[in-house]
């Protein structure tokens with residue numbers, strides 16, 4: 001089933017199975033944080049964003065209160081998805097084990113860096129934060145970065 005989130009006139013659409021899969025992967029890494037890349041595409045008018053894929057990092061560091069991923073070794077994966085399916089990087093996801101879905105200052109700074117990065121073509125990257133326990137996805141929040149702010153998709 002499709003889930004639709006919106007912020008003003010912006011829509012975000014994804015399948016609940018994909019969200020469940022992301023949650024499952026996050027729980028596997030409990031009690032450490034874990035995350036990866038969100039992949040999708042925009043509608044022609046850029047008002048609707050389709051999240052339909054994730055890519056997991058090959059290199060990362062995950063601790064209970066810290067997660068850092070690298071894009072190393074994934075260049076071909078991104079290129080293939082773009083060439084074959086027209087899908088591209090749209091943002092980031094990571095877990096907060098035993099935590100809330102609220103973003104931290106570090107999370108905010110990372111999104112600013114991504115949006116201002118020269119090689120990233122997306123000006124409004126999204127951030128998905130999942131609250132997980134040892135065996136359960138407790139909640140999740142999607143944010144969209146816009147003009148130095150992280151806004152919540154309701």
Ligand SMILES: [Zn+2]
Pocket residue numbers: 094095096103104107129
């Ligand atoms: Zn975080």
